[in-house]
Amino acid sequence: MAGSVADSDAVVKLDGGHLNNSLGSPVQADVYFPRLIVPFCGNIKGGMRPGKKVLVMGIVHLNPESFAISLTCGVSEDPPADVAIELRAVFSDRQLLRNSCISGQRGEEQSTIPYFPFIPDQPFRVEILCEHQRFRVFVDGHQLFDFYHRIETLSAIDTIKINGDLQITKLG
Template sequence: MAGSVADSDAAVKLDDGHLNNSLGSPVQADVYFPRLIVPFCGHIKGGMRPGKKVLVMGIVDLNPESFAISLTCGDSEDPPADVAIELKAVFTDRQLLRNSCISGEKGEEQSAIPYFPFIPDQPFRVEILCEHPRFRVFVDGHQLFDFYHRIQTLSAIDTIKINGDLQITKLG
């Protein structure tokens, strides 16, 4: 009987150690890798520059209305930060709208795309490549459109904001 008590004590210690480790890891990871919860706001280290790419991977919600990905100059709400580019996927119209907002003034909205790339309940990969005169936007590896810079100081574009009907699985 004494042997079984010792065995069960050893098992408890092992289980406790295992539980502590599994509970400790995610908490520790959150400190270094904040959870990708929508709405999301994150810092782009060093801002944008030609050759730099922003990657957003996620899954569209099951019954989406819209979602937006914006690159902004800071995260100020009042006054609102300048928006270098906002990509807004609108599922009712199957449109991918692009615009900017500088000093509170929206620019000319662009909507022409060869096809609508997002499917409800399916994963996607958006890459926004910064080139000297423009952003080049790829969805699932296919170039969809170019958006010419309306903010000339690229390094000021240092924040990414994501909101709407999607889950983010990876940012890079």
């Protein structure tokens, strides 16, 4: 019995002190465990390819104006990185706009959807499935639309950017 108490104390000391101290400052810890703070920018390991899916789960703010989820080719600001797909939810018009931006030129914007899936102060789940010719976009398990690729090298699409009136709860 005494041995198990000593073992418990060792675990408590390791969890309570040593382990936390080994992470260093909170800034250093963020490198290893990044917080899902908006605006968010993260790497898609290995880039996109047919069969790969990007998952964004979150909660819409209480009084939202808009939010955007973009898959881009890197993070460059000057010149701006190519945008393979940008999904922009606009609450005043109840629209989910889609577009791309290649070599600084925006493509033709698409807006047709069967219904507007986002509700203020409610959770959502967006899945962007990459196929050979298109992205298939699902919201809360329902396919909402297809967006045909405008960037040919899918593996170059290696960054996700999220901004606007939402809180991110999970990325995958």
